[in-house]
Structures are given as C-alpha cells and as structure tokens.
Amino acid sequence: MRRSRHLLLWPLIGIAGAVLLAWAYPRAFPLLPQSWSITRDEAVASALARLDVLGDPVEDPYVVATLSRDELLERRLEMSLDAGEPLARLQATGLPKQILYWDVVIYPPGGLRDEWVYRAGISPSGEVLSLLLNLDPRAKGQTVPHADARNRADAFLVQQGFDLAKYGEPELRSRQLLARTDLSVRYPDRLASPGEGSHGVQVHFAGDRLAGFSPWFDDPQERALQEALQPTQFAGLARLLLIYVLAALVGIPFLKRYHEGEIGVERGTQIFLGVLLPGLVAVLLSSSAEAQTVGFGIATRQQTTWVVAVIYLVFWVLPFAVLAFVGWSVGESVSRERWGHKLAAFDAIFQRQWRNATVARSSLKGFLGGVGLAGVLVALLAGLRQIGVSPLGSLFVAFDGAWPGLELLASFLAYGLPSLLAVTLCLLPLTAKRAGVAAGILVAVAVGTVVAFPLALVVPIRWGLLVGAVAMLGPVLLFLASDLLAALSAGMVSQLLLFGYPLLIADDVSLRVHGFSALLLAAAPLLVSLRHLRSDRSVEYTYEDVPPHVRRIAERERQRVELETARRIQSSILPELPPSLNGVEIAHAYLPASEVGGDFYDVLALEDGRLAIAVGDVAGHGVSSGLVMSMAKSALAVQVTFDPEVAAVFNTLNRTVFQTARKRLLATLCYALLDPKRRELVYASAGHLFPYRVSTSGEVEALESIAYPLGVRGLLTVQPRTAQLEAGDTLFLFSDGIIEARPEGHEEMFGFERLEQSLSIHARLGVDRLKDAVLADVARFTGHAPREDDQTLLVLRLE
Numbered sequence: 036m037r038r039s040r041h042l043l044l045w046p047l048i049g050i051a052g053a054v055l056l057a058w059a060y061p062r063a064f065p066l067l068p069q070s071w072s073i074t075r076d077e078a079v080a081s082a083l084a085r086l087d088v089l090g091d092p093v094e095d096p097y098v099v100a101t102l103s104r105d106e107l108l109e110r111r112l113e114m115s116l117d118a119g120e121p122l123a124r125l126q127a128t129g130l131p132k133q134i135l136y137w138d139v140v141i142y143p144p145g146g147l148r149d150e151w152v153y154r155a156g157i158s159p160s161g162e163v164l165s166l167l168l169n170l171d172p173r174a175k176g177q178t179v180p181h182a183d184a185r186n187r188a189d190a191f192l193v194q195q196g197f198d199l200a201k202y203g204e205p206e207l208r209s210r211q212l213l214a215r216t217d218l219s220v221r222y223p224d225r226l227a228s229p230g231e232g233s234h235g236v237q238v239h240f241a242g243d244r245l246a247g248f249s250p251w252f253d254d255p256q257e258r259a260l261q262e263a264l265q266p267t268q269f270a271g272l273a274r275l276l277l278i279y280v281l282a283a284l285v286g287i288p289f290l291k292r293y294h295e296g297e298i299g300v301e302r303g304t305q306i307f308l309g310v311l312l313p314g315l316v317a318v319l320l321s322s323s324a325e326a327q328t329v330g331f332g333i334a335t336r337q338q339t340t341w342v343v344a345v346i347y348l349v350f351w352v353l354p355f356a357v358l359a360f361v362g363w364s365v366g367e368s369v370s371r372e373r374w375g376h377k378l379a380a381f382d383a384i385f386q387r388q389w390r391n392a393t394v395a396r397s398s399l400k401g402f403l404g405g406v407g408l409a410g411v412l413v414a415l416l417a418g419l420r421q422i423g424v425s426p427l428g429s430l431f432v433a434f435d436g437a438w439p440g441l442e443l444l445a446s447f448l449a450y451g452l453p454s455l456l457a458v459t460l461c462l463l464p465l466t467a468k469r470a471g472v473a474a475g476i477l478v479a480v481a482v483g484t485v486v487a488f489p490l491a492l493v494v495p496i497r498w499g500l501l502v503g504a505v506a507m508l509g510p511v512l513l514f515l516a517s518d519l520l521a522a523l524s525a526g527m528v529s530q531l532l533l534f535g536y537p538l539l540i541a542d543d544v545s546l547r548v549h550g551f552s553a554l555l556l557a558a559a560p561l562l563v564s565l566r567h568l569r570s571d572r573s574v575e576y577t578y579e580d581v582p583p584h585v586r587r588i589a590e591r592e593r594q595r596v597e598l599e600t601a602r603r604i605q606s607s608i609l610p611e612l613p614p615s616l617n618g619v620e621i622a623h624a625y626l627p628a629s630e631v632g633g634d635f636y637d638v639l640a641l642e643d644g645r646l647a648i649a650v651g652d653v654a655g656h657g658v659s660s661g662l663v664m665s666m667a668k669s670a671l672a673v674q675v676t677f678d679p680e681v682a683a684v685f686n687t688l689n690r691t692v693f694q695t696a697r698k699r700l701l702a703t704l705c706y707a708l709l710d711p712k713r714r715e716l717v718y719a720s721a722g723h724l725f726p727y728r729v730s731t732s733g734e735v736e737a738l739e740s741i742a743y744p745l746g747v748r749g750l751l752t753v754q755p756r757t758a759q760l761e762a763g764d765t766l767f768l769f770s771d772g773i774i775e776a777r778p779e780g781h782e783e784m785f786g787f788e789r790l791e792q793s794l795s796i797h798a799r800l801g802v803d804r805l806k807d808a809v810l811a812d813v814a815r816f817t818g819h820a821p822r823e824d825d826q827t828l829l830v831l832r833l834e
Contacts (some may be wrong), residue, residue, distance in 0.1 A: 042396065042568070046619065049403030057412030060536055063416035064428030066112055066131045071159040075100050075437050078137035081163065082155035086141070087167040088194070089247055093152050094142045097336055101324035103138035103156065104429035106267075107260050108252065110494060112733070113425045116230035118806035123606035128226050129140050130234060132158045133250055135429045138728070140327070144452035148330035159537075160816055163195070167239065176215035176242015186222040188238035191245060201225055214759050215242040221251060230257050267427075267491035270499075275351065276335055277486050278454070282358040285461055289361040298368040299580030300360075305385055306456075307360040314449030315351030318344050320436035321446075322635050326405035355453040362457030369464040371578055377518040378460075384520065388574050389560060395568040398561035400517045401524025405557075409532035410510040411777065415505060416493070424498045431492055433534040439546070440553030443535045447527050455526045459514045476511055482713055483507035487526070506530075520560070527557050543745065609635060609668070614803075616640045618711045624810060626772075626826040634770045634825040635668045644712060647675045647684075649766040650829050651745075652705040652723065666695060667702055681706060681719050681755040685742070688782035690723070692746035702745040705768055714760040714833060719753040721745050724774070727791070729765040733798040735791045765805065765832045767794060772826035777811050779820035785813055802830040 061069055073081065079100050083092070112125055112134070125131060130643055133156075141153040149169075156164035170176070179187075184206060192199060202222035210217045218240040226236045232254040239246040254260070269494045292298045322344035322473050331339050370378060383389065416426040432440045458479045465477030481504075488503030509529065514522035530552055532539075538550025555562070612621050617640055625634060626717035633653035649671055653663045667688055675686040684706050704724055708719035718726065720745030725737040760766075769790075776785045789812070797808040804826050813826070 039328060042399065042705045044082055045400055045403040052407035052410030055414050056532060056536065059311065059413040059417040061813040063413050063420060063426055064431065065116065066134055067428040068135065069540065070157040071546055072543055073159065073161045074543055074545055078157040078685060079139050081157050081161060082139035085163055085166055086153045086155055089153060089166060089245065091142050095144050097144065097146065098139065099323050099327060099336065100139045101327055101435045102432060102592055103136055105134050106264060106427045106429055107257065109134045109427055109429050110260055111256065112229060117423050120229060125229065125633050127223060128228065128251060131165060132162065133788060135159065137165055142336050145335045147333065147335060155756055164647060165247065167247040167249060168241065170244065170246065171243040172212050173214055176244060178216045178241050179218055181245040184218050184220055184240055190250065195248065197236065207732050217241050220414055220438055226540055228252065231644065240712065245509055264494060266496045270489065270491035270496060274486060278354050280360055281457060281486060282354055282361060285361045285365050285457060289365050292365065292368050297597060297628040298364045300364065301580045301581065302385060303364040304358045307356050310356040310359045310449055310453055311352060312446040314356065315348060317442060317445035317449050318347045318352060320438055324435035324509040324609055338417055352377055352449050355450050358457050359453035362453065362461045366464060367458030369468060370460060374464060375576045377514065379574050380518050380520040382576055383574045384560060385516060389563045390567050391564065391572040391574050392567050392570045393573045394560055395564035397518050397520040398524060398564060399568065400513065401521035402528050402558050402561050403511065404513050404521065405525040405528025406532065407625055408529040411504065412533055415502060419498055425494045427492055427494060431534055432537055436548065439538055439800060440535065440549035443531055444553045444556055445524060447530050451487060451526060451530055452523060455523055456484065458483040458487060459510055459522050460519055462548045463514065479511050481651050531557055547813065553718065579650050593761060610637055610784050614636050614697040616646055617644055619646060619709065620802045620832040622806040622830040624806055624828040626822060628822040628824050633664050634827040635664045636827055637668065638828050639669060639680055645678045646709040648707045648709055648768065648831065649704065650723065652770045654703045663692065667692060679708060681717055682753060685719060685721055685751055685753045689745045689751035693749055701747060704745055709831065711833060716758045716760055721751065721753060724769060724771055727794060728760065729767055729794050729798050730761065731763040731798065735794050762833055765798065765802065765830060768829040770825060770827040772822065772824035773813060773825055776826065778818045785816050789816065802832050806830050
C-alpha cells in the first residue's frame with residue numbers, strides 16, 4: 036500500500052508539470068509564434084510557388100531550408116517589452132515574425148555558397164516575408180530610372196499583397212557595382228519601431244531587373260546588442276572543450292581500472308554505439324542547415340554539406356560517445372557496490388528485460404519527473420523574464436530538418452545523454468565516495484550545468500547558469516531518490532518538452548505527430564513495461580562485464596590447469612617401456628602436438644613368452660582425443676590379459692570406440708603378437724599405417740594389412756597376417772604425425788619415401804639410436820616447426 040501511494044505521487048508531478056508548461060511557455064517566450072501552421076516541406080513548396088514572379092525556375096535545383104534565427108532582433112524586442120512596450124503593438128509592427136522563419140534557398144546544380152539563385156523567407160504561419168533573386172555581381176545591366184523604379188516597386192508590392200497605406204514615402208538607395216547599378220526602394224512602416232529605430236519593406240532591383248522584396252530594420256543599438264550577446268557565441272565552443280577535458284579526466288581512472296580488471300567494455304561499447312548512431316542521424320538531419328553558414332572555397336553546397344557532416348561527426352558526436360563510454364565504465368565500477376541497485380533498470384534495457392516492475396517504476400518516475408522538470412524550467416524562464424532576463428526563444432527551437440521530432444530525440448541521445456550519464460553515474464559517485472553525498476551533488480550540478488545544458492540560450496549568460504543548474508539538479512536528485520534510468524529519462528523528456536513544445540501545440544497535424552512521436556519513443560520503456568508496474572517481477576543488477584584481457588587470462592589459466600591435469604593422467608597411462616622384454620630390444624618415443632595427444636602405444640609381455648604390441652591414433656589431438664585414447668589404451672590392457680589374439684583385440688576395441696565416441700571421433704590401430712622364439716609376427720591394421728620390417732642389410736618392407744578404422748562400424752572384420760622374421764630384424768611402428776610432418780608455411784610433407792630412406796640408412800644402429808636418428812631427420816626436414824600432430828615411434832629388434 037505504501038508503494039502504491041508513492042507511485043501515485045508521480046502522476047501528480049506529471050500533471051502539475053504539464054499544466055505549468057502550458058501556462059508558462061507563452062509567458063517565457065512571448066515573441067515566438069504560439070502556433071505553427073506549416074512544415075518545412077510546405078514552406079519549401081510555398082517558396083517555389085511564389086518565386087516564379089522573379090524568373091524562370093531552376094532545373095534540378097538543390098534546395099536548402101533552415102530555420103533562420105535572429106537573436107539580436109529578439110533581444111531588442113524583449114528590451115522594448117521590459118521598457119513597457121505593449122506586446123500587441125510590437126506584434127503589429129510585424130517584427131516578431133522576423134525572429135524565426137523558414138529560410139528557403141535554391142541553388143543550381145553544383146552551385147557554390149554565394150551562387151544561390153532564389154531565396155525566400157516563410158513564417159511558421161505560412162506568410163511570405165521575403166522573395167529574392169540573386170544575380171552575379173559581374174553581370175551587366177541597365178540602370179533603372181528612379182521614377183520607373185518607384186512605380187514598378189509599388190505595383191510589385193501590391194501584387195504581393197502589401198497595403199501601401201501602411202508605409203510612408205519610400206527612400207531610394209543605390210549601390211554601384213562593376214558593371215551595373217543596383218537599387219533598393221525602402222518603404223518605412225508608419226508604425227513606430229522599438230526604440231529609435233525604423234523598419235519597413237524594401238524592393239530590390241539588380242540593374243533594371245526586379246530582384247524581389249525583403250523586410251528591413253535599422254536599430255541604432257545594434258552594436259550594443261552584439262556586444263551583449265558575444266558571450267553566447269563562445270558558449271558552444273567552451274562546452275565542447277569541456278567535454279574533451281571531462282572525457283580525458285574520466286579516461287584516466289578508466290585505463291587504470293580496466294587494466295586492473297575491475298571494468299569491462301562490453302556494455303560500454305553498446306552505450307558508445309547507442310550514442311554514435313543517433314549522433315549520425317542527428318548530423319544527417321541537420322548538416323544541410325549547419326552548412327549554410329560555412330564555405331570551403333570552391334566546394335559546392337552538396338559537398339560542403341558532407342564536409343560539415345563529417346566535421347560534426349568527428350569533432351562533436353565522437354567525443355560525446357567517448358564520454359558516454361568512459362562515463363559508464365568508470366561510474367558503473369564505482370557504483371557497483373554501494374549503488375548497484377540504481378543500475379538494474381538501465382542495464383535491463385540492454386538485456387531486453389523490459390517486462391518487469393523494476394523497469395516500469397523507474398520509467399514511470401523518469402517520464403513523469405521529466406514532465407514536472409520541464410514545467411519548472413519553463414516557469415523559471417518566465418519568472419526571469421520579469422526581471423529583464425531574456426530567454427532567447429529562437430534558439431530554444433532546436434530543429435531544422437524535415438523530421439523535427441526525430442532530430443530532437445537523436446540530438447539528446449547524442450549530446451545530452453552522455454553528459455547526464457557521465458555526471459550522474461560517474462562524477463556524483465566518485466565525489467560522494469571521497470567527500471560525501473552533498474559534495475557529490477554540488478560537483479555534479481556544477482559540471483553538468485556547463486556540459487549538459489546549452490547556456491547560450493539565456494542572456495545575460497550568468498542567468499543561463501542558474502537555469503542549467505536547475506535542469507541538472509532534477510536528474511541528480513532523481514538518481515539519488517530512484518535510479519539511473521529514471522534520471523536519464525527525466526533529462527530526456529524535460530529537454531524534448533523544453534525544445535520541442537512548439538511542435539506539440541502546432542496547428543499543423545503532421546508537426547504535432549512529429550512532436551508526440553518523439554515523446555512516445557522516449558516513453559518506450561514505460562509503454563512496454565507499464566502493465567508490470569504492480570507485479571512482483573523485478574530484476575537485480577549483476578556485474579557480468581568482465582574485461583576481455585581478464586577473460587582471456589582466466590580462460591588460458593583454466594585451460595592450462597585442465598590440460599596439465601589431463602597430461603598427468605595420460606602420462607600415468609602411457610607406459611615407460613623397459614629396454615628389453617623376452618629377449619626383444621625396445622625403444623619408443625611419444626611427442627604430442629599439444630599438452631594432451633591422441634596417440635597411444637604399448638608392449639605387453641604374455642605368459643607364453645610372446646609380446647603384444649600396439650600403436651594407435653585417435654583422430655585429432657587435445658583433451659577429447661586424449662580421453663578416447665586413454666579409454667582405448669585401458670581397454671587394450673584388459674583385453675590382452677583376457678584374450679590377446681588379434682581378432683579378439685580388434686573386436687573389443689572397435690566395440691568400445693563405436694559405443695563411446697561414435698559420430699565424434701575415430702581411431703586407428705596397428706596390433707601384433709610377436710613370438711621371439713619362433714620369430715613369428717601375427718599382425719593386423721585397422722586404418723593405421725603399416726609397420727615396417729627393417730633387415731640388418733637395410734632392406735625396408737611394409738607389412739600390409741587393411742581394415743576399417745575403429746568406430747566406423749559396429750562389427751569390424753580383420754584378417755590377421757603372419758610374417759616370418761630373421762635374427763636382427765627390426766620392427767618399426769609409427770603414427771601419421773611422422774610422415775605428415777612439414778616445414779612451417781609449406782605443403783610438402785616428410786612422407787613415406789624419406790622415412791624409408793632414413794630407416795635404411797640407420798638400420799645398423801641400435802634401437803635407441805635408430806629412433807633418435809629418425810626423429811632427427813624429421814626435425815631437420817621441418818626446421819623444428821611446431822608439430823601439427825602427435826608423433827609416436829615404437830622400435831623393436833629381435834636378438
């Protein structure tokens with residue numbers, strides 16, 4: 036019940052914020068259009084339809100439409116309001132319409148910055164404020180007589196819907212160019228301008244050609260206004276530099292903690308991409324507008340747009356993405372123990388665990404808290420207006436593209452979220468850990484005021500610090516009272532409402548759709564999880580982001596221990612053979628390709644004086660091959676004790692491998708019974724390489740026998756063969772690792788021919804020296820390259 040009452044508080048906060056927002060917005064920004072009637076695309080269409088009065092349309096034009104913002108004029112008019120000028124009278128002058136309007140510029144294909152052909156100003160209500168034609172200054176033209184210019188200007192203004200009775204006697208101004216004289220006919224408005232200035236409408240002539248009309252405003256205080264607004268021109272640059280500094284400062288503990296294994300990069304990388312991709316969207320939506328104030332020599336407008344997009348992506352979006360990456364990584368490691376529960380809802384978003392009460396409650400608090408914070412901020416701005424502070428509403432309208440809602444949301448995710456994340460999750464816990472929560476709040480708000488809120492929106496700029504501090508204090512307190520997701524959601528919703536409110540109250544339905552779509556996207560976690568608000572399902576934060584280098588070290592250590600254990604087990608299974616058994620000299624070698632191999636061998640003395648000899652090979656090498664090898668070796672020892680005959684041994688081992696490792700691993704086996712007294716060898720091979728008989732004269736003979744490998748079929752048929760030996764004959768059994776050995780980077784293998792040649796040359800050596808000589812020949816051929824497969828040798832010689 037207590038939790039339910041607590042949750043009921045948030046809808047009240049949201050409702051109060053919405054009411055406060057609706058009441059305070061027109062009071063905070065009285066000069067802004069309170070209702071928009073046309074979209075950007077409609078403004079472009081209106082401009083193209085009206086510009087035909089100035090000349091022929093441009094074929095395949097490049098059209099740029101941006102919101103033109105005149106903060107100097109806005110500040111001047113607000114000063115007049117502060118001096119007691121009635122708002123209705125200022126609106127009657129038409130000057131407020133020039134504060135914010137669509138500037139539509141038409142370029143020819145491949146046109147440069149100053150090579151536009153037509154330009155039109157369209158107010159948010161759809162009124163045409165200006166129509167202009169741009170002729171090359173070097174183009175020749177006849178001089179229009181003043182009387183003729185006056186008559187043509189009068190007729191043109193009437194045609195465009197102007198009431199000439201509102202204007203006084205026009206003044207003609209000329210401008211001499213190299214090849215012609217341009218003329219302006221300026222009509223002063225009879226309604227007095229703010230202060231000592233004057234305003235009106237003017238008609239332009241390029242030579243004797245009509246070049247359109249535009250409003251004009253002469254303000255003797257313009258220079259003083261420019262000086263007053265100068266600090267706002269550098270606020271954006273200062274903010275960017277501080278982002279670089281903050282990212283570098285947070286990067287230091289990141290590197291330290293990362294190398295100590297305290298933090299990983301998986302979640303940080305996801306957040307990095309979650310900032311970078313919206314940043315790319317924001318840049319693509321706004322780059323054409325941003326490029327209007329930039330010129331790069333002979334670059335066309337399209338080329339300049341792409342250059343500006345790259346610059347913004349590299350020098351703006353990327354630093355913010357890096358800040359989000361290091362801010363999360365360091366902040367998460369600091370908050371993990373003390374405030375780990377504050378990360379659960381935010382982390383659940385990335386794990387796609389949205390349907391639970393943890394995410395629902397956090398999202399509810401964040402969304403409604405953001406609405407409440409937006410109401411407080413706009414009410415604060417409205418209050419500051421009463422003491423002469425000027426919130427520059429033209430700069431608060433922060434969208435230029437055809438998708439204004441998406442642009443606002445993407446801009447927050449690219450620029451606002453990284454700042455909030457770094458401040459609330461990183462700076463606040465770091466400072467609180469060392470100096471207490473109160474100090475953490477002060478540091479977080481102080482830094483966040485500069486990096487998370489655009490201070491240039493308020494003049495004088497010191498009052499922008501106050502607004503920024505309040506904008507930052509809300510998410511900080513919400514982080515402490517709730518969690519990270521609530522704090523970030525509140526920051527996002529408050530900024531969407533603060534900068535996108537004109538979309539929500541627009542007369543145009545499509546603009547309202549854009550505005551509410553952005554809010555719906557921001558509310559996505561809440562909408563998905565809302566029905567679980569009162570459920571008992573929750574999520575707990577668990578740290579699973581282990582640094583890759585720590586994970587690699589741990590995995591290598593685990594494998595090392597595992598392989599070392601398997602190697603010790605295998606070593607205990609593979610025998611250390613005596614130098615002779617029943618009058619037969621024996622030498623052997625086993626060189627695994629890894630810590631655990633798949634080859635096996637054995638020589639067992641039977642009670643009747645015979646020797647049971649075996650060399651086998653399980654496909655591959657490593658732990659799995661070693662396990663099957665150990666099993667086959669053990670089965671061999673048991674079977675030889677019970678029945679050592681060749682057919683019985685093969686049947687037993689085949690059944691063991693088939694039932695245990697079927698469809699996974701196969702094994703080959705060469706098995707023989709040697710009778711030293713009778714000098715008789717009974718043998719068979721199941722897929723294994725044939726053994727060699729080497730005479731004292733150096734003759735090498737392969738003892739052939741063919742059958743399927745072990746484990747291929749449930750029943751294995753082998754045909755044992757018998758060979759008569761002579762005194763001094765040597766039996767050489769081996770695995771395919773010998774003949775398949777090759778130099779590193781080469782395809783040529785050691786092969787049978789080289790092995791037989793080596794056996795022939797070293798036939799008269801003792802068994803140990805023969806073994807070493809063959810291995811030396813193999814090593815000489817391969818250049819001591821790493822073994823790709825196990826190498827096993829078993830050498831026996833009759834006396």
